[in-house]
Amino acid sequence: MGLKNTIFLALVAILVAKEALAEKHVVGGSQGWDQSTDFKSWSSGQTFKVGDQLVFKYSPMHSVVELGGENDYKSCNIGSPVNTMSTGNDVVKLDKPGTRYFTCGTLGHCSQGMKVKITVVNGNTPSSSATSPSSSSSPSSSTSPTSTSTSTSAASASQGFASFVLIFALSLAIMLSLV
Numbered sequence: 001m002g003l004k005n006t007i008f009l010a011l012v013a014i015l016v017a018k019e020a021l022a023e024k025h026v027v028g029g030s031q032g033w034d035q036s037t038d039f040k041s042w043s044s045g046q047t048f049k050v051g052d053q054l055v056f057k058y059s060p061m062h063s064v065v066e067l068g069g070e071n072d073y074k075s076c077n078i079g080s081p082v083n084t085m086s087t088g089n090d091v092v093k094l095d096k097p098g099t100r101y102f103t104c105g106t107l108g109h110c111s112q113g114m115k116v117k118i119t120v121v122n123g124n125t126p127s128s129s130a131t132s133p134s135s136s137s138s139p140s141s142s143t144s145p146t147s148t149s150t151s152t153s154a155a156s157a158s159q160g161f162a163s164f165v166l167i168f169a170l171s172l173a174i175m176l177s178l179v
């Protein structure tokens with residue numbers, strides 16, 4: 001049996017699972033990043049989780065300006081932006097929980113309502129609450145005695161998923177050390 005194949009499949013499984021967990025939100029939906037889009041109603045229908053991505057799609061008359069806070073957002077002050085993008089197809093990674101503010105850098109567009117406020121939450125809902133028959137009670141007894149620090153950051157994302165990845169990573173490491 002091919003050990004290399006096993007490793008390859010395990011890697012693919014990790015990549016696929018990661019891809020499935022992270023979601024891409026095209027800002028404004030099919031209308032995209034434009035003055036005519038109702039961003040409030042669009043964002044209210046979305047759940048933004050850590051690890052997700054925003055995609056801004058727009059014509060060259062627009063741009064994307066990330067603002068530092070609520071005050072700048074409310075007053076459309078683009079004088080001290082956190083970040084500015086203008087490719088027309090900008091991807092923003094939502095890497096931590098909190099609120100982020102985006103508007104357009106074109107004069108007048110912000111006051112016309114071309115702005116959106118994104119509230120990012122920690123990942124949650126392990127879709128089918130961990131029903132693996134052999135291993136019991138997930139929360140308290142996570143028995144990985146040797147590696148202590150690895151799991152802490154992943155735990156916030158999705159515990160079931162994180163342990164799944166961890167098991168794969170550990171078995172990979174073991175397999176590789178045997179080669």
Ligand SMILES: [Cu+2]
Nearest residue numbers: 062104106109
């Ligand atoms: Cu604009």
